[in-house]
Amino acid sequence: MRVSAWFAFVPLIVAACEAAQGGTEAENAEGLRLYRAQYCGTCHAFTAAGTAGVFGPPHDGMRAIAEQRIRSTEYAGAATTAEAYIRESLLEPGVYRVPQYAATRYAMPAYTSLTDDQVDALVRLLLDPRPVTGGTS
């Protein structure tokens, strides 16, 4: 019984670890699918998604960039973690715009039409992207 009880916990531990690292392969793939379907790549360059957009800031290394931005004196949003910053950028992009891109005519829209699960998938993808095997083009 003790052995089987232990094994019952393994999936939970694995799931917790995957969540901390940005989700499962399937969640990552769903994030990539959404990233493409929402035309994020028209504006953003993101190696994991194979995109080369030019109108908005690049998305490579987003976890570190987000942590840097929320510490910046220019930052005007409410996020205190990288995850919260990315979520805020998706849902309330107007509260803080990256300075070099603030004057674009193609301002980041608020993706409030997405479901909570879809926003979660995009946040996980941007925090910890994994390229999908087999390419994305």
Next chain:
Amino acid sequence: MMPRVASTWTVLVLASLACASQDEPSPDVPSTTPEPVVVARGLNGPIGVHLAADGTLYVSDSGTGGEDSVQVEWPGMAEPVTLNWGESARIVRIDPDGSQTDFAMLPSLVIPEGPQGAARFAELNGELYVASSAWGEGVAVARPKNVAAIVHLAHGTPAEYANTMDFEKRENPEPAHVETNPFDLTVGPDNALWVTDAAGNTLLRVDPETHAIELKAVFAMMPSPIPNAARGGAMETEPVPTAVAFDGSGTTYVSLLGGLPFVPGSSKVVRVATDGSVTDYATGLTMLTDLVTGPDGQLYGVSIGEFTDQGPVPNSGAVLRIGPGTTSEALLTGLSFPASIAFAPNGDAYITLNALGEPGTGEVVRYAGLVPPN
């Protein structure tokens, strides 16, 4: 991932060439694509090209901004930002002997998408006119001269002929925002200048006597798969009228670029009736930036390139012969950000390349006999 995109593109080009070689050539299209000859280089975002009646070629470029600054606040922006600008947009004259000289200078405003300066030409009664730059009510200073204007270029000295900002402020026909970007100019069958306002989303006519601007059509927003920050998150995008042309019977045609995210196939050519009503003419097109009537009376369009869900696709620009419905066909493919085309009476085509790109990389190329002569 870019090599995959590039190789996919290469395959598509090769496949299209292979298919083309198996098809019966259209009686009106050259069976082999002529080789391009570079006739001007070193341009900073060439947006317009015009072959004057005397054989002189004029090219407009976007410039590189300048030392002055201006505070702007576009729709959807959290707070105002400062942009630089200056009189660095050039009208370049290329004489028949190939010599290239700066004919006139116009304002150039640097926005994140790149500099915005001189756009398209028209020749009315032997005089050259050009559409110049953009403006809106979110700009904190007074409109500089020759900005958001139709500019008369007599002997290289720019002089405002009409300005679209005053009209936009007064009428604002497409009411979401007060902004204007006079982009394309064409002489109409009534011997007046007709203007597409790419930001105002209108077709305008300038009275040749009074220079007063008259509204001819307003273009409706287009469906979009993503929300539009400048429209309160509505799932619609700007139509962005980029060019106006007339056929032999005087019918008016306008190319609509279709705004962000520039979904391939969402661009089109519409017909504008005399009452201002707009109907689709050619559909399923991609990022049309120019529309002209060729020497053979056919409509020709320029597709600046493809933006897919992976961003811009290198060397995906094209020149198209425009037909009704979905019958348009590509004459040239694989071009690097072409923006504008002008034809000589003998069917030679002059095309601006690298309209988007690093300063100095812009070119004009000539394709001899691309279309049937007059």
